[in-house]
Amino acid sequence: MSDHPHAQEAPGSVSELLERLDGAIDSFPKRLKQCASFTRRHLHLIAVSTVSEMAKACDVAPSVYMRFCQALGFSGYAELQGLFRARFAEFRPDYEVRLASLHEDGAIATSRLLTDFAEAGHKSLLSIANTVTSDVLDRIARGMASARVVHLVGLRRAFAVVSNMSYLLDKLGVPANLHYGAGMLNAHGAIFPGDVLFAVTFAPFSDETVRLAEAAAKRGITVYGLTDSEHCPVAEWATEMLIAREDEVAGFRALNAAITLTTTLAVSIRTLQQQS
Amino acid sequence: MSDHPHAQEAPGSVSELLERLDGAIDSFPKRLKQCASFTRRHLHLIAVSTVSEMAKACDVAPSVYMRFCQALGFSGYAELQGLFRARFAEFRPDYEVRLASLHEDGAIATSRLLTDFAEAGHKSLLSIANTVTSDVLDRIARGMASARVVHLVGLRRAFAVVSNMSYLLDKLGVPANLHYGAGMLNAHGAIFPGDVLFAVTFAPFSDETVRLAEAAAKRGITVYGLTDSEHCPVAEWATEMLIAREDEVAGFRALNAAITLTTTLAVSIRTLQQQS
DNA sequence: CGCCATGTGGAATATTTGTTCCATTTTGGT
DNA sequence: ACCAAAATGGAACAAATATTCCACATGGCG
Numbered sequence: 001m002s003d004h005p006h007a008q009e010a011p012g013s014v015s016e017l018l019e020r021l022d023g024a025i026d027s028f029p030k031r032l033k034q035c036a037s038f039t040r041r042h043l044h045l046i047a048v049s050t051v052s053e054m055a056k057a058c059d060v061a062p063s064v065y066m067r068f069c070q071a072l073g074f075s076g077y078a079e080l081q082g083l084f085r086a087r088f089a090e091f092r093p094d095y096e097v098r099l100a101s102l103h104e105d106g107a108i109a110t111s112r113l114l115t116d117f118a119e120a121g122h123k124s125l126l127s128i129a130n131t132v133t134s135d136v137l138d139r140i141a142r143g144m145a146s147a148r149v150v151h152l153v154g155l156r157r158a159f160a161v162v163s164n165m166s167y168l169l170d171k172l173g174v175p176a177n178l179h180y181g182a183g184m185l186n187a188h189g190a191i192f193p194g195d196v197l198f199a200v201t202f203a204p205f206s207d208e209t210v211r212l213a214e215a216a217a218k219r220g221i222t223v224y225g226l227t228d229s230e231h232c233p234v235a236e237w238a239t240e241m242l243i244a245r246e247d248e249v250a251g252f253r254a255l256n257a258a259i260t261l262t263t264t265l266a267v268s269i270r271t272l273q274q275q276s
Numbered sequence: 277m278s279d280h281p282h283a284q285e286a287p288g289s290v291s292e293l294l295e296r297l298d299g300a301i302d303s304f305p306k307r308l309k310q311c312a313s314f315t316r317r318h319l320h321l322i323a324v325s326t327v328s329e330m331a332k333a334c335d336v337a338p339s340v341y342m343r344f345c346q347a348l349g350f351s352g353y354a355e356l357q358g359l360f361r362a363r364f365a366e367f368r369p370d371y372e373v374r375l376a377s378l379h380e381d382g383a384i385a386t387s388r389l390l391t392d393f394a395e396a397g398h399k400s401l402l403s404i405a406n407t408v409t410s411d412v413l414d415r416i417a418r419g420m421a422s423a424r425v426v427h428l429v430g431l432r433r434a435f436a437v438v439s440n441m442s443y444l445l446d447k448l449g450v451p452a453n454l455h456y457g458a459g460m461l462n463a464h465g466a467i468f469p470g471d472v473l474f475a476v477t478f479a480p481f482s483d484e485t486v487r488l489a490e491a492a493a494k495r496g497i498t499v500y501g502l503t504d505s506e507h508c509p510v511a512e513w514a515t516e517m518l519i520a521r522e523d524e525v526a527g528f529r530a531l532n533a534a535i536t537l538t539t540t541l542a543v544s545i546r547t548l549q550q551q552s
Numbered sequence: 553c554g555c556c557a558t559g560t561g562g563a564a565t566a567t568t569t570g571t572t573c574c575a576t577t578t579t580g581g582t
Numbered sequence: 583a584c585c586a587a588a589a590t591g592g593a594a595c596a597a598a599t600a601t602t603c604c605a606c607a608t609g610g611c612g
Contacts, residue, residue, distance in 0.1 A: 134387030160440035254539040
């Protein structure tokens, strides 16, 4: 005997929310559609906005946004917002406990792992929208587009990121040079004035990457950095820094934020090329 | 004649805040030091937390955190928080309007790209949760965990995926062999019975990757494939296939789905190791 | 054309959150 | 060991925010 024809459970994850949003949008009246489409595109705002702010952004009354939340199965805005703030329960994550529970049941664990990583991915993507300002990205794109050669360095976990970047820059016709290997990073032999260096390193930071950034900066080369924490030592030598925080699952992190940022960077360069 | 010995202006940017934090931390008493050091390391939490939450995370009383804000020159927590929420004001203008003005300002175009790629990432992650069943993932994980050597092959866009996989397998102690380079893939020289091959290729499919999968399969090697479409020719030779559909933006695709799948795979292998 | 069902937004209320106050504890100097 | 100054945390108060309610508008259908 509920007020709504089909009383639903509240979505418990970002994925579920997105699915419900996509499923329900057609059956919504005008104003709720407005809410749905704006919210869909600006999920990351929910964590840091009040109902009135979201309502205003959607160009509806606060009470309408309230009904929107309820139409999705939430008790109200607070519960919806909780979904996006929940990640920060990583304060005292009882790390050990999660690890233990992870291998207690193998069959279930694998299926849970996938949804956990997908969820962590959603959150990482939200996080870059929140922490990266587009003007930094824009300045880096301009710097790379006009560089003589773009040097890429990233070891271990960061290597996938720079190798992807190398592929993208190549496709765009931007001269790029991927620095490989341990002990082989050679700033003096190959890096010249007018070049830029794009250095990627995640905590714990790779000494070699940091030293290459330092050497380049000291020779007057523009250095851009991509990392996952505010304490990256490359920051000291970099003209611009990008921070891509990744949510973790059982101590492992995927590379969603970093890959998305670098891909955006590449496409952004293309936009610049097309304008000139 | 202020209450505080040196009345300061409130920091107007995150950089200023950090400088003040670093400059003042030594002169702070115990509890304020706690606030400063936790806050320094978890700046990103401020935007989405209440005073009580921050205070609790710092292990101090809310009133202490309040004084901490004031010691930094803010009128209170709200003003400090404003610093981290302020940047989102730029999202307030109606979205449709911004769409039209895409070319007039580079930073706006870049910002639009970032939200588009984040959105594409969300969709890609949803897609794997919907199309990949965990038992396939589980079987691949078991196959890899018990292989003599895991051979990895992926060229061009897929290379970042396999190089990431190579890093992860290495970290887990799974013997892995990353096959590099064009024309150099050599099935006969290095792949032996008991090995498995993990082949990654996205449309348009790389001939060399497909041929290596074929050669391996014909020699009785177990082949696993990861791709982005049902029509991948590797499927013909593979024991198991993973399909990671990626959404595109302006003809470019990030690698969210593929990276998330492979990371899940790796952690899944670790789970198996811990059970035995 | 008028009625009912549904959608809408402003204004009232309840709840949460930020902020201040002050009694008590701790610290450091003599 | 004593005192003064500083720091601390609980509890009261103020402000902001979420949520509900209801009068009004709108659109479909007899």
